[in-house]
Each structure stands twice: as structure tokens, then as C-alpha cells.
Amino acid sequence: MPHDELKPKDRVVLRMTRDGAVEENLTEGTSEKVSKRLEDAQLVAPHDTETGDIAEEVKKRRQLRPDELEDAVSQAQAETQSADAEQEYKPGDLPVSDDPTSHTLHSETYRTHSVDYGKAFADTAVTGKVSRPRAERQIDGESVLERAAETSAEMPDLDDDAPASRRIERLERKSQKAHERLDAAREKLPTKKVLKKERVFDEETGKGKTRLYFEDELKVPKGQSKLQFEADKTVRKVGDTLASGIHGKIHEVEQENSGVEAAHKTEIAAESVVRHYQHHTERSANKPFEKVSKLEQKAEATDRKLHFEKTVAENPEMKASRANMNKHYQKQHIKKEYAAARKAGAQTASTATKSTGKTVREKASDKVKDFISKNKKVFAWLGVGLMILILLSAGISSCTAMFTSTTSSVIATSYLSEDDAMTGAEAQYCQMEAELQSYLDNYESTHDYDEYHFDLDAIEHDPYVLISILSALNEGEFTLDEVQGLLQTLFDRQYILTEDVEVEVRYRTETRTGTTTVTDPETGETSTETYTYEVEVPYNYYICTVTLENFDLSHLPVYIMNEDQLSMYSAYMSTLGNREDLFPGSGYVDKYIENPPDDYTVNAAYLTDEKFATLIAEAEKYLGYPYVWGGSNPSTSFDCSGFVSYVLTNSGLVNTGRLGAQGLYNVCSPVSSADVKPGDLVFFVGTYDTPGVSHVGIYVGDNVMLHCGDPIQYTSINTSYWQSHFYAFGRPNY
Numbered sequence: 001m002p003h004d005e006l007k008p009k010d011r012v013v014l015r016m017t018r019d020g021a022v023e024e025n026l027t028e029g030t031s032e033k034v035s036k037r038l039e040d041a042q043l044v045a046p047h048d049t050e051t052g053d054i055a056e057e058v059k060k061r062r063q064l065r066p067d068e069l070e071d072a073v074s075q076a077q078a079e080t081q082s083a084d085a086e087q088e089y090k091p092g093d094l095p096v097s098d099d100p101t102s103h104t105l106h107s108e109t110y111r112t113h114s115v116d117y118g119k120a121f122a123d124t125a126v127t128g129k130v131s132r133p134r135a136e137r138q139i140d141g142e143s144v145l146e147r148a149a150e151t152s153a154e155m156p157d158l159d160d161d162a163p164a165s166r167r168i169e170r171l172e173r174k175s176q177k178a179h180e181r182l183d184a185a186r187e188k189l190p191t192k193k194v195l196k197k198e199r200v201f202d203e204e205t206g207k208g209k210t211r212l213y214f215e216d217e218l219k220v221p222k223g224q225s226k227l228q229f230e231a232d233k234t235v236r237k238v239g240d241t242l243a244s245g246i247h248g249k250i251h252e253v254e255q256e257n258s259g260v261e262a263a264h265k266t267e268i269a270a271e272s273v274v275r276h277y278q279h280h281t282e283r284s285a286n287k288p289f290e291k292v293s294k295l296e297q298k299a300e301a302t303d304r305k306l307h308f309e310k311t312v313a314e315n316p317e318m319k320a321s322r323a324n325m326n327k328h329y330q331k332q333h334i335k336k337e338y339a340a341a342r343k344a345g346a347q348t349a350s351t352a353t354k355s356t357g358k359t360v361r362e363k364a365s366d367k368v369k370d371f372i373s374k375n376k377k378v379f380a381w382l383g384v385g386l387m388i389l390i391l392l393s394a395g396i397s398s399c400t401a402m403f404t405s406t407t408s409s410v411i412a413t414s415y416l417s418e419d420d421a422m423t424g425a426e427a428q429y430c431q432m433e434a435e436l437q438s439y440l441d442n443y444e445s446t447h448d449y450d451e452y453h454f455d456l457d458a459i460e461h462d463p464y465v466l467i468s469i470l471s472a473l474n475e476g477e478f479t480l481d482e483v484q485g486l487l488q489t490l491f492d493r494q495y496i497l498t499e500d501v502e503v504e505v506r507y508r509t510e511t512r513t514g515t516t517t518v519t520d521p522e523t524g525e526t527s528t529e530t531y532t533y534e535v536e537v538p539y540n541y542y543i544c545t546v547t548l549e550n551f552d553l554s555h556l557p558v559y560i561m562n563e564d565q566l567s568m569y570s571a572y573m574s575t576l577g578n579r580e581d582l583f584p585g586s587g588y589v590d591k592y593i594e595n596p597p598d599d600y601t602v603n604a605a606y607l608t609d610e611k612f613a614t615l616i617a618e619a620e621k622y623l624g625y626p627y628v629w630g631g632s633n634p635s636t637s638f639d640c641s642g643f644v645s646y647v648l649t650n651s652g653l654v655n656t657g658r659l660g661a662q663g664l665y666n667v668c669s670p671v672s673s674a675d676v677k678p679g680d681l682v683f684f685v686g687t688y689d690t691p692g693v694s695h696v697g698i699y700v701g702d703n704v705m706l707h708c709g710d711p712i713q714y715t716s717i718n719t720s721y722w723q724s725h726f727y728a729f730g731r732p733n734y
Helices: 051-061 066-086 117-127 141-151 166-187 226-256 258-314 318-325 327-346 348-374 376-412 419-441 463-473 481-494 563-578 587-594 604-608 610-622 640-650 661-666 720-725
Strands: 012-017 020-025 030-033 191-201 208-218 451-456 495-519 526-550 669-671 681-685 693-701 704-708 712-716 726-731
Touching (some): 166 258, 419 481, 419 495, 419 526, 463 481, 604 610, 610 640, 610 693, 640 661, 681 720
Parallel strands (some): 451 526
Antiparallel strands (some): 012 020, 020 030, 495 526, 669 726, 681 693, 681 726, 704 712
């Protein structure tokens, strides 16, 4: 039986061409179109460009094949040599092109779809979503100033000799213009008058005096501290919640009264206008700096191009590698041009149809224009009346917004609980302390020990600390029943009572009586006699040592709260819940409200040291922040070592991380009192019960330190208290 001849399977591949998918049989050398794609539309160039011109232009711009590339390079070199031989340029002369269209861009893309500019403007006015580059949205005034200092001398030096090529000459002109525009923009940055002090000395008398003078400084938009940002964020949340609730209630009943509905809509529109005006004001502050930043980027880009072209001119061997490197980008550019031309051609028919349909709209538009032109005065007065109405509404809304913002700020830092709940919690805590004090006072009478030793801390707390803790742990509001268990927990953690009983075996002397038999030697009679003697008798002796440690209620928050709760506690303490009348006997009322720390100005002569000036600029941001045990950042406020560690690290001078007072002393170099200077640290011991260094501050000169007392403030170290606890000066590794 004959067998069929076996042969290998044909090799078939699928290729994508301009006309669609094509299946090629490489074995037989045949091809077949398998795509159902329609034929390409005929391309029509804009402005009735001749087909031949387009073909010639595309031919000029397409990527040359390798065999054509060599001929083109040699031809270009020959033309360049002949042109240089025929024409010489003097420095400063501009080369003239014989082809007036050599710098004309031929490819243009036309948009045939309509754009509703009124809707786009309305969306922008309502939403405020103005498209800006990210570099402009993230503008910071200080970064612009730093960048200006770095790039002030970056303009490339132009050679006096003739440029190597027309391209280099054009780039030199662009670079010069870019730097001129940049310098002009920098000169327009806003400035302000700042009062300065200068210490001068009379050469004849040798006496010094302070001279005041004004100096112009750039008006850099101020940043916002993290604590202020968090406070404003909380205020905004509360305000938005209140506003949303109020608008919702009005919306429920406004359908019943058209006047209420109209007033409500006007108020909403006015609020929107005020809100966008505030945003506009904030953006305007950064506008000059945004312009400088944009011009700096353009100048840098122009300088890079000029530098590259000069490098290529000085190194001719780079031309070939440059051509190979740009092949991919040239290919992509040609594809984009082809797609644009194809799209323009495909849309020609629809464009013609639309132009016919626009006739009716154009006629209606002409009639509207005629009507407006004939009644200009009427529309002008209507516009004026509308503006007056908007301004009046905006004024009312602005006052309402200001009142709401102020009220929300007060609410965010105020105790929201009822007075009965707060005073009741304080009274119950005081009762628990009174019971503890009574127990200790009657301890000897209620216990049966031989000896007693007492080591007792004072039983006390501050009521504002207690209420701030309860408010922070209960999201701002609590009742007395809700905090019963929490009060007991706080009491048990604040007061640690230990009773240690020691038993000793001691001996005492006791007198005892004994009898003995005595015989008379003469008569031989016996008798019994009594006698006494002493013995040492052992017994147990009980010694009780009672210790009461007051951990300090203000030290507990850092151990029982998360960061958000600790931030709320700090906010309450900074304002005392806006209820200084609640517990007028508290020491915080005197420290925070009635007698706050005095202002202090650092000697201007010390600020000539850039490192010290940077350190103080960072530290003074937090003046007035409350003392929070364990706090280490603006959100939670600070304790003494947390404040110094944060300032050293965030000023960029020394990255210490979070260290305690002893840890900061360990990383500093000891400095004698004679060699101490502003910017050194000053350390103290024994300010509370802890081994080693217990307190630290920043020395600012003239025997004054900036430290986290309660609150953060300037303090003289010449007082008897600080002198009795003084330990040493230390210098960080700046």
C-alpha cells in the first residue's frame, strides 16, 4: 500500500502593515491579507498644501537608510565647507538664510471639535481647579531664594569669537534673553522694610552704642507649623460639620418659602465666592516666586542645550553617535506627524458638513450681538447691580465665615463636657486623695508593728491636667458615670503605695527566780533558798517601711495615649480648655493666662553666627508650647530633652534623634563657663527624682537659656534655683 509523502509544515508568519494584518507563507513566498480593515482615507494637507510638497517634506523628515545616510553626511560636509569658504561672519553678525521658510513649521494640527469656553470658565470659578505645573503648585519662597543664590552666576560666558554655527549663535541669544528675563523677575520679588540693630564703637572714646537702621528683605511667604496645621485642620473639620448640618436643616424647610430658598442659595454662592477669594489671595503670595522658578527652569534648559551644542562642535566625532542615538526619537516624531495628517484628512468631510450646519447658530449669535450692542447701558447697569448684590452677600458671608472659623477654633480647644461632669470628676479624685491621706495619717494606729518608717511624696494633682486627660481620652466630651473606671485607673497609676515589713530576731534580758538546797555544816540540816538570775530571750521585731510615690499625673498621658490623643491633650493644656474660671486656684492659670513668660530678644551680635541664627530660628517657632512629659514633636508638644533634640535635628545642624537629657550630655563636648558661647547646651541635675542629668536648655548668651519649662520660654540661669541645680555646659558636634 503506497504511503503519502511526508513534508514539513509551511512556515507562516503574521505581519502588521499600513493596510492591516497580512499572513505571509515564507515557504511558498506568498502573502494574503487577513484583516478586514478599510482602505486608508485620502490625506488632505491643511491650507491646500500641494500633495507633492507634502511628499517632499515627509521625505526630508523621514529617517534615512544606512546607504543614504553616508551620502547625506558627505554632501552636508561638502556644502558646509563651500559655504564657509564663500562667506565669512564677523563677531556679532547674524547669518542670513536664503530660504525664508527654513525656520517655518509646516506641520500643524487643527482641532475641529467645539470648546464651551463659558462652561470651562464656570467650572474653574466654582471648583478652583486651575491647571498648573506641579513645580508651581509646590512653590516655596525659601527654596526659590536658595535657588536664586545658586544660579545667579550660572549664565554662560559668551565667546567674543564668531560662533561655530548658526544653531550655537541662536542658542547663545536665547540663553542671554532667558537670563535677562530671570534677573528682571528676581528684581520684582516683593520686599519689606526690616528694622536692624548694629553695634558700633567710637574709636576715640572706645564706647559702644547700638544703631538702628532699616534694611530691605525679601517678603517670603511664611510657612505653618505642624501644631498650627493640625489645629486648623481640626477647626476646619468641626466647621465643615456644623456648616453641613445647618445647610441640611435649611434645605429641608426651604421648599415651603421661596424667600428662604433664594436667600439660602445666595448665601451658598457668597460662601463660594469668599472661599475662592481666600484661595486666590493665598496663591497670589507665591506668584512672583512661581515666575522666578519657571524662568530658572527655562534658563537651565537653554544653558544645557548650548553647552551640548558647543561640546558637539568641539568634538566632531560625537555627530555620528548623536545621529544613531536620536533614531528612535526621529521615528516616533515621524509617526506622530503621519497620524496628525491622517486625522486631518479623515475629518475633512465632517468639517465641511459642520460648517454648513453652523449657519443657523451664527445668525442667532449675530442677533444677540446686535441686541447687546444696542442696549449697552442697560446691560452695564445690570452688571453693576449684580456686582453690588454679590459684594453685599459676600460681606455678610465673610462675616459669617469669620465668626464660624473663630467659633470653631474656640470649640476645638475647649472643654465640651458639662460643668457638673468636670467639677464632679475633680471632686471625686480629690476624695480619693483625701482617703489615701487619711489612711497614711492613721497608719500606726491601725497596724501593729514595732517600728515605722515613712517615705511619702506629696499627694496632689492639678485639676486642668485631670480634665484635659479625661477629655482627650473621651474624644472631647464625657459624663461622670463614663469616667468612673478611668478615674480609678489614673489614681492607681499616679500613686504607688508600697508597704515593706522586715522581721528581725532580737534579744532582751529577763530576770528570773530559782531555788537551791543548802546544808548546814554544823547541824547537818538542809534548807531551800531562793535566788534571781538574768537570761537573754530571743523575739521577733517587726519594722514597717511605707513608701508613697507620686508619679505626677502630667507624666501619664505619654504612656496611655496615642499620638492623636496626646495632640488633643496638648491643645487643651495650651488654652486650659478656654475655661480659666473653672479652677482659678490652679498654678497653670498664673503661668499661662495671668502672668505668661516675658518676651526676650536675643542679642543681635550673636546672630551673626549662621549656625546659631539657624538654631534660634527653629527653636523660637515653639515659644509658648506647653510642657508635655515625653513629648518630642510639635504635634504632641515637648518635654525639655524632646525640645532640644527636635530643634537640633530639624535645624539641620546635628541629627541627634530622640535623646534624653543624659543622652544629649553624652554626645556633647564639655565646655567651661569661660569658653561657653551662644548655641551651647546647659545641663542641670536634681530638678526631679532621677539619676544623672535631669534638665537641658539652649544657651543664648548673657546668662539666658531657651528651654522647655512650662511653657517653652527664655529664662535666666542666674536665679538661685538654677544655680543650685547647675551641672555643666556642653557643645554639640556642629
